[in-house]
Amino acid sequence: NAGVTQTPKFRVLKTGQSMTLLCAQDMNHEYMYWYRQDPGMGLRLIHYSVGEGTTAKGEVPDGYNVSRLKKQNFLLGLESAAPSQTSVYFCASSFSTGGLPYEQYFGPGTRLTVT
Amino acid sequence: AQSVTQLGSHVSVSEGALVLLRCNYSSSVPPYLFWYVQYPNQGLQLLLKYTSAATLVKGINGFEAEFKKSETSFHLTKPSAHMSDAAEYFCAVSESSGGGADGLTFGKGTHLIIQP
Secondary structure, eight states: OOOEEEEOSEEEEOTTOOEEEEEEESSOOSEEEEEEEETTTEEEEEEEEEETTEEEEOSSOTTOEEEOSSTTEEEEEESSOOGGGOEEEEEEEEOEETTEEOOOEEOOOEEEEEO | OOEEEEEOSEEEEETTSOEEEEEEEEOSSOEEEEEEEEOTTSOEEEEEEEOSSOSEEEOGGGOEEEEETTTTEEEEEESSOOGGGOEEEEEEEEEGGGTTTTOOEEOOOEEEEEEO
């Protein structure tokens, strides 16, 4: 099992450019998440999905869009990148049984710099 | 709304000494609590979790944490620090009413430094 993988690992964008980050998981998890990590801020939830075809906003959704067309994939899009979106982006997946949350499994991260 | 406070952005201990990383939470419902560790340039790895089965939770690498409802705390401890414990540690909370599906709320993290 590869677990949670993220593509690409690094990316540099110019202000106004667009890009898509890809997250894939092979654990058949229902839930998937996108977080951003900034120094001294911990991780903050951008968007999440509780199942194929469904997405919801997290704590910091502005400037991002997501799609979950297949259960194993969760895409994060930046339509017009801004320097404030310079960050490390983590994808995670999880599942729940009987209403009890299980831990989230994290990918290795994507380091994005917007100049 | 749930929140997590980690006291001390940096904690320094000597190798072999006790490690204590503090975490206090705020939640409107019985919480589920997690500790994650992040080594440099890596993703997050679960250390341990509290899901109401037992208040003292043992995790990997010799870490444990105790859930204290009266103090709204979930502090992480390890009796004897090792150089390999140097990393960033995050406490996180999930409100049980959502089944955990709506994501975790993380603290800002504590950087653990081990002095030789």
